[in-house]
Amino acid sequence: MAAAACAPLDPSKDPKYRDIKWSIYRGKAYDITDFIDRHPGGTWLINLAVGRDCTALFESYHLRCETAAAVFNKLPVLEGFPVDAVPRAPYPNDSDVYTAIRHRVRKEVFEGGEHVGAHRRGSELAAAAVLSCAVAAYALYMRSAGWFTGMLLGIAGAWIGVTIQHCGNHGAMSNNPLINNLLGLCNDLIGGSSLMWRYHHQVSHHIHTNDDVLDEDVLSMYPILRFDSRLPRYWFHAYQHLYIWVAYPLMHLAFQWGDINSLFSSRTVGAELLGATTAEKSTVVVGKLLHYFLLLVIPWLVYGPAVALTGAVTYSISLSIVLALMFFVSHNVPENKPLAPGMSGADDATRAVLLNQLDSRDWGVQQILASANWGGVVGNFFTGGLNLQIEHHLFPAISFVHYPAIARIVADECAQRGIRYTQYSSLPAILSRFLLCMRQLGVAPYEPAALLINKIK
Numbered sequence: 001m002a003a004a005a006c007a008p009l010d011p012s013k014d015p016k017y018r019d020i021k022w023s024i025y026r027g028k029a030y031d032i033t034d035f036i037d038r039h040p041g042g043t044w045l046i047n048l049a050v051g052r053d054c055t056a057l058f059e060s061y062h063l064r065c066e067t068a069a070a071v072f073n074k075l076p077v078l079e080g081f082p083v084d085a086v087p088r089a090p091y092p093n094d095s096d097v098y099t100a101i102r103h104r105v106r107k108e109v110f111e112g113g114e115h116v117g118a119h120r121r122g123s124e125l126a127a128a129a130v131l132s133c134a135v136a137a138y139a140l141y142m143r144s145a146g147w148f149t150g151m152l153l154g155i156a157g158a159w160i161g162v163t164i165q166h167c168g169n170h171g172a173m174s175n176n177p178l179i180n181n182l183l184g185l186c187n188d189l190i191g192g193s194s195l196m197w198r199y200h201h202q203v204s205h206h207i208h209t210n211d212d213v214l215d216e217d218v219l220s221m222y223p224i225l226r227f228d229s230r231l232p233r234y235w236f237h238a239y240q241h242l243y244i245w246v247a248y249p250l251m252h253l254a255f256q257w258g259d260i261n262s263l264f265s266s267r268t269v270g271a272e273l274l275g276a277t278t279a280e281k282s283t284v285v286v287g288k289l290l291h292y293f294l295l296l297v298i299p300w301l302v303y304g305p306a307v308a309l310t311g312a313v314t315y316s317i318s319l320s321i322v323l324a325l326m327f328f329v330s331h332n333v334p335e336n337k338p339l340a341p342g343m344s345g346a347d348d349a350t351r352a353v354l355l356n357q358l359d360s361r362d363w364g365v366q367q368i369l370a371s372a373n374w375g376g377v378v379g380n381f382f383t384g385g386l387n388l389q390i391e392h393h394l395f396p397a398i399s400f401v402h403y404p405a406i407a408r409i410v411a412d413e414c415a416q417r418g419i420r421y422t423q424y425s426s427l428p429a430i431l432s433r434f435l436l437c438m439r440q441l442g443v444a445p446y447e448p449a450a451l452l453i454n455k456i457k
């Protein structure tokens, strides 16, 4: 009773703060309302900071963190704000390894060119290649719609999904926020939602990678798929490495339900849409209409329902499989999981970091231990840097063309500090580890976080 009486009032329920766009940075609440339209990274990204502790987003997105942080000195501080009532994110700049890597990246890769935006340049060729390929695939689809062209269109759509929409929504494709937003909107064209992606992917997954409560990627397919042994186990999980191949092709369909549901509930599984404007929300509706108009309605009018449906179904399946493969292998190999001791690849260090309380968690080490790389520069070009997932998680707002150079620094720092850096030679190599991990997670005993913490002590 006494504890409840002392608990700070939730600011989202306090009328005093209803008309203020506030955000918390390092324990202080600021009124960022007037700065939003002046934000050099664009309004869509800073909107992610509204109504929450933005420290982790802020410190992982600004390469010149000190320049961006200087703005807080000019913003109104909200004295007496119940900061403790707002969930805290870990602070990236408190991580020794992260700040050391960032220092070296600025010095050795960009040599001070960050002030002219060198870190966000270089993806123009990749963007042109991806867009040309998508236009050609759609032209072919419209010329002769059917299962084969539908499949090709799905692969082209997936290439958009992993490269230009993904990097655009991270603000990493250009120094111009408008270009990033337009490329980000390609997510809606291929059947997803750029708005939901920003909240789900950036606010939930990037900040809390492989957390069993806060990372939406761990939770959203549960109970069908069990991505963490801290989630209760059912008998059918023992077969998840097999039926995953039936679940994955349904991903595009699942997006449709998830996006519309999130629009009505104003939240994704892992994040509330606290700062999303009406214009941003309207992209969900317009995007869905446009997607189905291009994929289904036009081919239906030209070729009839049977052909149009065949094309749309094969599009949906091939897009889903490619996207699922690219996204899921990156955080789901045994090295990334707090698996039971004795299971192949289980790692005490990963277990210890992921089980730490948020405010004492080393964000940099978490990103490194919970992610896995495969391949090199060729994979980097075709996946928009997703194959160098460790570097992507440390620097989501840097253009992916710089990841191979950054990877050398990250690997070196990890070797010096004894931090496990997981790198596989190729996609098939990481894929086999991913399947092993799914098998292990399917049979691993259910161990709630509290139980695991005791085991480490």
Ligand code: HEM
Residues within 6 Å of the ligand: 023, 032, 035, 039, 040, 041, 042, 045, 046, 047, 048, 049, 054, 057, 058, 061, 062, 063, 064, 067, 068, 069, 071, 072, 114, 115, 120, 170, 171, 172, 202, 397
């Ligand atoms: C909440 C308060 C925020 C403030 C005061 C702020 C301030 C700034 C400033 C001053 C810059 C220019 C930096 C430079 O010239 O080096 C900038 C750029 C940028 N911001 Fe923010 N920002 C905020 C939140 C965010 C958030 C939440 C995100 C991402 C989710 C973000 C993403 C970016 C990006 C991508 C750029 C351009 C790239 C870069 O500077 O490296 N910002 N911001």
